[in-house]
Amino acid sequence: MLRLLLRRLLLLVPTILVVVTLVFIMVRVAPGDPAIAILGDYATKDSLEALREKMGFNVPLWLQYLRFLSNIFRGDLGVSMLNNNPVKAQLLYALPYTLELTISSMIVGVLLGLPFGILTALRRNRWADYVGRIVSLAGISIPSFYLGILMIFVFSVKLGLFPVMGISRSGDLLGRLNHLVLPAFTMGLILTSYIMRVSRSTMLNVLKEDYIRTAKAKGLNNVIVVYKHALLNALIPIISVTSIYFIVIIGASVMVEIVFSRPGLGKLMVLAMKQRDYVMLQSIMLVYAALAMMINLATDLIYGLVDPRIKYK
C-alpha cells in the first residue's frame, strides 16, 4: 500500500508537468491579446507596451516557459495579471468553497442516488422503476444553471426557506450551511441521476449472478442478499463512476457558483479565460490536475477497502 502511495505521488510530478505545459501552450496560442483584454479601449500603444513588458510577454516563448517552470518549482504561482493579487492567495480563498460545494453535492448524490438505484433495480419493470428512470433521465438532461434558477425561485423566492445568494460570514457555520443547501442540492440532484442509473445497471448485473441465486435458495433474508451480497459486489463500478463525476463536477461547479453568487475555482477559471489571465489560468489547471490525481488515488485505495480480494503490490 505504501509503495502504491509513493509511486502514485511520484507520478503526480510528470503528469502535472505535462498538463501545465499543454495549458501554457494552449493559452498562448489562443487568439486575443491579454494586454488589450486587461486595459480596455482607452489603452494607448505606450500603455499596452508597458503592460506587455511588465507581464514578460516581450521575451521569447521558451524563456517565458522556463521562468514559469522555475516559479512553479519554487512554489511561486505569481500574481494575477488582472488585479495583481497573489494567485496562491486567491486559489486558497476559492478552493475551500469549491470543495465544500462538490463534497456536499457528492454526499447528496450518493445518499439519494444509491438507494434509488437499488430500489429501481429491485423493482425492475414496475412503476417504481419506470418513475425512477424517467426522473433520472430528466436529471441528466436538465442543465445545472437552469435547475439552480428553479431551485432559487421555488425555495428562496416563493417559499422563503433559503437565501438566494452568497456564502455567509466566516465563522457562522450554520449560516454557511444554510447558504450551501440549495447549491448542493442543485448539483446533487443531477449527480443523483447519474449515480442512480449506474447503480441500477450494476445491481441488475450482479442480481443475475449465481451466488445471489444461491444466497436466496439458502433462505437468507432479502435485506442481507441485497446489501451484503449484491451491493458489495456492485460497488466497484459505482465507485469508479462516482469518482469520475467528482472530478467532473469540480470543473462544472462554475455554473452553480455563478447562479448562486458563490466564490470558487470555476468562476476564477472562467474569468481568467475571458480576460486572458494566463498566470491564473495556468495555476488553476495545475490545481485541477493535482486534485484529479489525488481523487484517482483515493478511489484506488477505496477499492482495496471495499473488495478484500484487491491487493496492492
Next chain:
Amino acid sequence: MKAVNKCHLKSNIIISLILAVMVGFSCFYLPQVAWSSEKILKIAFDQADIMSLDPGFSKGTMDMALQDMLYNGLLRFKPGDITVVEPDLAERYELSPDGMEFTFYLRKGIMTHPFEGNPGGVEFTAEDVVWSLEKSADPKRSNYAGNFKNFEASTIDKYTVKVRLMQRVPNPERLLVDYRGGFLVSKKAYETIGQEKFKTNPVGTGPFRFVEYLPGQKVVLTAHEKYFRGRPRLDGVEAWCMPEVNSREFALRKNELQVIEGVREESWVEKLSKMANTVVDVFGAGEILHFHINMTKKPFDDVLVRQALLYGTDRDEIRTFIGPRATETICGQVPPFLPGGLNCDEAAKAGLLYDKDLAKAKELLSKAGYPKGFNFEIFITERASYLRAAEILQAQWKRIGVNMKLNLVDHPTYHTNIRKDLNPIIIYEAMRTDPDQWFHQMFHSPSIVVTGKSPMINFSHTTFIDDLIKSARQEADKQKQIQIWKQAQIKLLENAASYPLYLLKLVFARNDGVVWGYDLKTTIALYPQINELTNIDLKK
C-alpha cells in the same frame, strides 16, 4: 412478534427524530427580516469580478462605480447631470484669459480614508493633486496617459494648484472631472500601500471607504466619517459581482439586494416595472453604438458602397427591436447632449439622415459596380449588445444584396482583431465626455489602427477631418468651436465613414425604498451614483 414490534418501534422513533431535526433546522433558518440598524445598500453588477480599484486602471461597470464612491476629482459632473461641471475637491477655480492655465483652490481639511500607519487618514493637499496628475500621465501607472500628458501641474501653496496645458484642448475641465484618470489620490497613501496592492486596497477621499474585497463575490465599503461634504446617510455599501441576471432579480425580489444592474432591453424594463416595490431607472449617458467602415478595404473604399450601406440600414427598426425605452435615436457621431453634438434636425437639414431607402441603396451599389450586391465577413464579439446589432444589420443589408458573414469570437479576441485592422466593418460601443475625445480617438489620423502614429480606435482610417479637429482645439470661442465640431460630423456623414445606430441607455432596478438624493438624468459613471445623499428606507 414482540421482537419485531420492538424493532418497528425503534425504527419509527429514529425516523421521527430525524424528521424532527430536519423540520427544526429548516424552521430555525426560515427567512429572517434584515432588521439590522445599519443602513447598508447592496447593489449587484453584471460582472464576474473587479479588475482594479486604482483610478488609473478601470474596466467594467463595477470598477467605475466603486471608484466613483471611493474617490473625488478636482471637479465633478453634477450628480445626475453630465452637462454641468462643478467644483469637487477644488472649492473654486479660475481659467486664464488665454484658456491655457487653470488655478484650482482646494478645500481645506479634506481628509483621506484611514490607511496603514494613518488611522485618521491624512490631509489631501495641492501636492497630492500634482502627484496624481503626474500619475495619470504616466503610461506605467495609468491607462489614460494619452489624455493627461497635456497637463503640467505645480503647487502655488498648500491649497493652490496651477495646471497648465501644453497644447490647447477644448473643454479641458471635462478631463479633470471625477471620471477615469481624473480621480485623484493621496501620494502618501499610494506610496505606503504600493501600486500593486492599491488595485485591491484603495484609499481615496470619497464618501465611502474600502473595507474588504472577497474575490468573485463582493466589495464592501463603509461610510467615510470625515467626508468633506458630510457623513453619508448610508452606513455602507456592498457591491456584488453577479453575472447571472435571474439571480439578481430574485435577490432584489427578496430584498437581499436593493439595487441591481439590469438588461438593456425593453422586455426586461417592462418585466421589472411590474414587480412589486420596484422602480426601474433608465438613464443616460449610456453608450453609443456605431458601425465604422474601413475605407481602405475594397469595396468599402468607394463612397457609393458606403452610402448604400447607410441607406440599407433602418435605425427605427433597430430601436423597435431593442426597445424604445432603453434606446435613443442618435444622428451624429457625438451625442447631442454634449456641446458640439449633432442633433437629428441638423442632420436632416444637411440631408444626411440616411433614412432607410432600399431602392436608393441598390441604385448606389449598381453605380459602384455591384448590381447584385457582394459578400464579405467580419469578426463579431459574443457580447450581447454588439452581436445583436450585427445580426440586425446582417438581416437588413441582406435586403440590398449585401451578405455579411459573422465569425463569432470572444470579446478579448474581437478587440485584438479590430485593432489589427482585420474587419471591414467594425461595430463599436463607446461614450466619451468631450467631443475632442470622440474625434481624436476615432477619427484623427494619428489614431488610425496599426499604422497611425499613436494608434487608438480610428477604425475607418479617417484622415479628412484632421484640419477641423486642429481648428476646434485652437478655437477659443466656444460657439465657433461647436460649429467646427458639427461641421466635422457633417463631413463624416457625407463620406459615410461611420454611422451612429442608437444610444443605449443604462438600466438599473431598485427597491422603491432607495432614494438617490439627486435627480437622475445622466451619469458618466455607468451606474446610478451612490453618494453622501443616497439613502434607503429600511422598512421597504
